[in-house]
Amino acid sequence: MNRAAPRSPLAASAPPEAAPRLPRLAALFVVSTLCLQVVAGFKLLAPPRRFEALAPLRLAPTPALWPFLDYDMYSNHWHEGRSIDRPRVVGIDAAGARHELDAEALGLPFRAFRDEWMNPLRGGDATCAARIAARWHERGGVSLESIVMENEPAIVTRDGIRAGAILRERTIPVAAAEDGR
Numbered sequence: 623m624n625r626a627a628p629r630s631p632l633a634a635s636a637p638p639e640a641a642p643r644l645p646r647l648a649a650l651f652v653v654s655t656l657c658l659q660v661v662a663g664f665k666l667l668a669p670p671r672r673f674e675a676l677a678p679l680r681l682a683p684t685p686a687l688w689p690f691l692d693y694d695m696y697s698n699h700w701h702e703g704r705s706i707d708r709p710r711v712v713g714i715d716a717a718g719a720r721h722e723l724d725a726e727a728l729g730l731p732f733r734a735f736r737d738e739w740m741n742p743l744r745g746g747d748a749t750c751a752a753r754i755a756a757r758w759h760e761r762g763g764v765s766l767e768s769i770v771m772e773n774e775p776a777i778v779t780r781d782g783i784r785a786g787a788i789l790r791e792r793t794i795p796v797a798a799a800e801d802g803r
Contacts, residue, residue, distance in 0.1 A: 705775040705786060711740060713758055713766040721763060728757050744771055744791065751794040768795045 661667055669676035700706070713721040721727075725735035742750040751769040759765055770793045775786035 700778045702778055702780055704778045708774050708776055710772050712770045712772055714768045715764045716767050729761055746792055748794055751796055755796040766796050768793050
Protein backbone atom coordinates (compact mmCIF):
# COMPACT_ATOMS: atom_id res chain seq x y z
CA MET A 623 0.00 0.00 0.00
CA ASN A 624 1.60 3.11 -1.23
CA ARG A 625 0.22 6.29 0.35
CA ALA A 626 1.27 9.82 -0.46
CA ALA A 627 2.23 12.09 2.45
CA PRO A 628 -0.45 14.64 3.30
CA ARG A 629 0.30 18.11 1.95
CA SER A 630 0.13 21.23 4.07
CA PRO A 631 -2.58 23.69 3.05
CA LEU A 632 0.03 26.49 3.20
CA ALA A 633 2.42 24.66 0.92
CA ALA A 634 -0.29 24.26 -1.68
CA SER A 635 -1.16 27.97 -1.72
CA ALA A 636 2.39 29.43 -1.71
CA PRO A 637 4.16 29.75 -5.03
CA PRO A 638 7.30 27.60 -5.21
CA GLU A 639 9.62 30.63 -5.72
CA ALA A 640 8.43 32.34 -2.46
CA ALA A 641 10.33 29.99 -0.18
CA PRO A 642 13.86 30.98 -1.34
CA ARG A 643 12.94 34.71 -1.17
CA LEU A 644 12.78 34.86 2.63
CA PRO A 645 16.40 33.78 3.27
CA ARG A 646 17.55 36.18 0.56
CA LEU A 647 15.65 39.07 2.15
CA ALA A 648 17.05 38.20 5.58
CA ALA A 649 20.58 38.06 4.15
CA LEU A 650 20.04 41.39 2.38
CA PHE A 651 18.83 42.95 5.64
CA VAL A 652 21.85 41.65 7.58
CA VAL A 653 24.33 42.83 4.94
CA SER A 654 22.64 46.26 4.77
CA THR A 655 22.76 46.61 8.55
CA LEU A 656 26.45 45.69 8.64
CA CYS A 657 27.22 48.16 5.84
CA LEU A 658 25.40 50.97 7.66
CA GLN A 659 27.29 50.14 10.84
CA VAL A 660 30.60 50.36 8.96
CA VAL A 661 29.56 53.73 7.46
CA ALA A 662 28.60 55.04 10.91
CA GLY A 663 31.57 53.53 12.75
CA PHE A 664 34.18 54.90 10.37
CA LYS A 665 32.29 58.21 10.02
CA LEU A 666 32.34 57.93 6.23
CA LEU A 667 29.45 60.41 5.93
CA ALA A 668 30.64 62.69 8.72
CA PRO A 669 34.35 63.47 8.49
CA PRO A 670 35.81 65.60 11.30
CA ARG A 671 35.27 69.36 11.01
CA ARG A 672 39.01 69.98 11.11
CA PHE A 673 39.23 68.57 7.55
CA GLU A 674 37.61 71.49 5.76
CA ALA A 675 38.28 70.00 2.34
CA LEU A 676 35.95 67.10 3.23
CA ALA A 677 33.09 69.39 4.31
CA PRO A 678 30.93 68.46 1.28
CA LEU A 679 30.98 64.84 2.52
CA ARG A 680 29.33 65.80 5.85
CA LEU A 681 26.01 64.27 4.86
CA ALA A 682 25.13 62.54 8.12
CA PRO A 683 26.54 64.15 11.28
CA THR A 684 26.50 62.37 14.63
CA PRO A 685 22.90 61.47 15.53
CA ALA A 686 21.66 61.08 11.93
CA LEU A 687 22.55 57.41 11.58
CA TRP A 688 20.96 56.28 14.83
CA PRO A 689 20.63 53.43 15.90
CA PHE A 690 24.00 52.66 14.35
CA LEU A 691 26.89 53.47 16.66
CA ASP A 692 29.15 56.25 15.48
CA TYR A 693 31.64 56.04 18.34
CA ASP A 694 34.23 53.56 19.44
CA MET A 695 33.04 51.95 22.64
CA TYR A 696 36.48 50.92 23.83
CA SER A 697 38.69 53.40 22.01
CA ASN A 698 40.30 54.75 25.19
CA HIS A 699 41.71 52.73 28.00
CA TRP A 700 42.34 53.97 31.50
CA HIS A 701 45.92 53.78 32.73
CA GLU A 702 46.72 52.88 36.30
CA GLY A 703 46.79 55.98 38.47
CA ARG A 704 44.31 57.87 36.28
CA SER A 705 41.89 60.07 38.21
CA ILE A 706 38.24 60.24 37.11
CA ASP A 707 36.36 63.30 38.35
CA ARG A 708 33.21 62.68 40.38
CA PRO A 709 31.88 66.13 41.25
CA ARG A 710 29.21 66.55 43.87
CA VAL A 711 27.24 69.39 45.39
CA VAL A 712 26.89 69.67 49.17
CA GLY A 713 24.73 72.13 51.07
CA ILE A 714 25.81 73.36 54.51
CA ASP A 715 23.09 74.53 56.92
CA ALA A 716 23.37 76.93 59.88
CA ALA A 717 24.28 74.07 62.25
CA GLY A 718 27.11 72.98 59.97
CA ALA A 719 25.37 69.77 58.85
CA ARG A 720 26.15 68.56 55.34
CA HIS A 721 23.37 67.70 52.88
CA GLU A 722 24.16 65.86 49.65
CA LEU A 723 22.39 67.75 46.84
CA ASP A 724 22.16 65.46 43.85
CA ALA A 725 19.64 65.25 41.01
CA GLU A 726 17.36 62.92 42.95
CA ALA A 727 17.35 65.09 46.09
CA LEU A 728 16.43 68.16 44.03
CA GLY A 729 13.85 66.29 41.93
CA LEU A 730 15.61 66.87 38.62
CA PRO A 731 16.62 64.62 35.73
CA PHE A 732 20.34 63.85 35.90
CA ARG A 733 21.30 65.60 32.66
CA ALA A 734 19.36 68.75 33.55
CA PHE A 735 21.01 68.77 36.98
CA ARG A 736 24.46 68.34 35.48
CA ASP A 737 24.12 70.79 32.59
CA GLU A 738 21.93 73.53 34.09
CA TRP A 739 22.91 73.39 37.77
CA MET A 740 26.19 71.61 38.48
CA ASN A 741 28.30 72.91 35.58
CA PRO A 742 27.46 76.60 36.21
CA LEU A 743 28.08 76.05 39.92
CA ARG A 744 31.53 74.62 39.16
CA GLY A 745 32.22 77.87 37.33
CA GLY A 746 31.26 79.89 40.43
CA ASP A 747 27.76 80.98 39.40
CA ALA A 748 26.32 82.51 42.60
CA THR A 749 22.77 82.76 41.22
CA CYS A 750 22.84 79.04 40.56
CA ALA A 751 23.80 78.46 44.21
CA ALA A 752 20.78 80.52 45.29
CA ARG A 753 18.49 78.50 42.96
CA ILE A 754 19.80 75.23 44.37
CA ALA A 755 19.28 76.43 47.97
CA ALA A 756 15.75 77.61 47.14
CA ARG A 757 14.86 74.33 45.42
CA TRP A 758 16.23 72.33 48.36
CA HIS A 759 14.17 74.43 50.78
CA GLU A 760 11.03 74.03 48.61
CA ARG A 761 11.41 70.25 48.70
CA GLY A 762 11.35 70.25 52.49
CA GLY A 763 15.02 70.70 53.29
CA VAL A 764 16.44 73.10 55.83
CA SER A 765 17.72 76.54 54.84
CA LEU A 766 21.27 76.39 53.57
CA GLU A 767 24.04 78.83 54.45
CA SER A 768 26.41 77.83 51.66
CA ILE A 769 26.80 75.52 48.69
CA VAL A 770 30.05 73.60 48.32
CA MET A 771 31.37 72.03 45.13
CA GLU A 772 33.51 68.99 45.88
CA ASN A 773 35.26 66.43 43.79
CA GLU A 774 35.78 62.90 45.03
CA PRO A 775 37.90 61.40 42.28
CA ALA A 776 37.93 57.71 41.47
CA ILE A 777 41.47 56.42 41.04
CA VAL A 778 42.16 53.56 38.65
CA THR A 779 44.39 50.97 40.34
CA ARG A 780 45.62 47.54 39.39
CA ASP A 781 43.03 46.03 41.72
CA GLY A 782 40.11 48.17 40.51
CA ILE A 783 38.76 51.60 41.34
CA ARG A 784 39.31 53.28 44.70
CA ALA A 785 38.06 56.57 46.05
CA GLY A 786 40.52 59.44 46.11
CA ALA A 787 40.77 62.27 48.61
CA ILE A 788 37.82 64.66 48.59
CA LEU A 789 38.82 68.02 47.17
CA ARG A 790 36.80 71.13 47.96
CA GLU A 791 36.65 73.09 44.73
CA ARG A 792 34.52 76.05 45.67
CA THR A 793 32.31 77.38 48.49
CA ILE A 794 29.56 79.86 47.62
CA PRO A 795 27.65 81.55 50.47
CA VAL A 796 23.93 81.47 49.69
CA ALA A 797 23.24 84.88 51.29
CA ALA A 798 25.77 86.53 48.98
CA ALA A 799 24.19 84.77 46.02
CA GLU A 800 20.71 85.96 46.97
CA ASP A 801 21.96 89.54 47.30
CA GLY A 802 23.48 89.28 43.81
CA ARG A 803 27.07 89.77 45.00
